[in-house]
Amino acid sequence: MHMPDPVTPEDGDAESGAPAPEDQVLAEQEMKRRQAEADMEMPIVSALKETSTDPIQAVRYKATDSFCFHCHKGVKCWNECCYDTDIALTPYDILRLARHFEARPEAIVRLFAAPAVHDKSGMPIAKLRMIDKGGPKNPCVFLDEEEGCTVYEHRPAACRYYPLGLAAIKMKGHDEPEDFHFLVKEPHCKGHEEKREQTVAGFRREQGVEPYDEQNRGWIYVLMKLASWKTLGGPWGKEPDERTKKMFYMASTDIDAFRRFVFNSSFLDRYAVEPAMREELAMNDEALLALAFDWLRNVLFNEPTVALKQEVLQQAIAKAQRDMGAG
Ligand code: SF4
């Protein structure tokens, strides 16, 4: 696979911290956009699963709120939700499935996923593959129609959350969006008729979603932010370019390719990464995932999530000053 170099400070891009003149105009537009964003209440919907429930109209559940639901082998609808389901595979889903099959992420995506576009943000993602068996319903690639989910210990985040949805809303006057849950009530799901009552926090604990939330944080942040900005104009008024979209897909689905990009391109010459962290990045997929989405946040939104080396920064500032006739 061709590994593009990171966008360089010489491009006068968002990473240098010293925008080129044309970017100053864009920066002013961006400031206006942020002010407009701060003044509106804006829903940012879940990145994980398309559902029939509209999260914006739905009742918002806090961690301490309770709901009645129980899914078990005795329900009439056992496995119904594992047919023709629309599930985005998160980067951590892919890592966990890779561990389940003792394979690497690239093979998991090649065998069990299909490329798609995340509707709300326009970014490329991988979705769980359904199998066309020629019948009326298409089962998930991991479904054993007798026994249920064959990857249960490592099932994706969306399967763990169901029937809860995860969404966020940015309230007027607040900088950061707030997460909330909502209940997805689909007619086929009889688990809602069961008497078992639990809190949102208890259900989340039982389903083991915490590590998924933690490891997918950067990926969800990027999707949600782009989804919200799609209604107001993209970052700096622009859509992410094709190269950035490709990098996002690579980081999301093939962490080994992203590792080769970090170690074989000029990345480590440009960014301040401590030697101990370099060792970690060479071995640890989760650490690399965190870096990938910190870097993308920097590239896409100009957030200070990764630091350029001092000498690279100085060169970029000097170049920007020369370009502006001040150097
Ligand atoms: S991964 Fe498992 S729980 Fe999720 S849809 Fe497939 S079979 Fe069902």
Ligand code: SF4
């Ligand atoms: S449809 Fe609902 S109750 Fe039935 S198996 Fe799926 S989650 Fe459980």
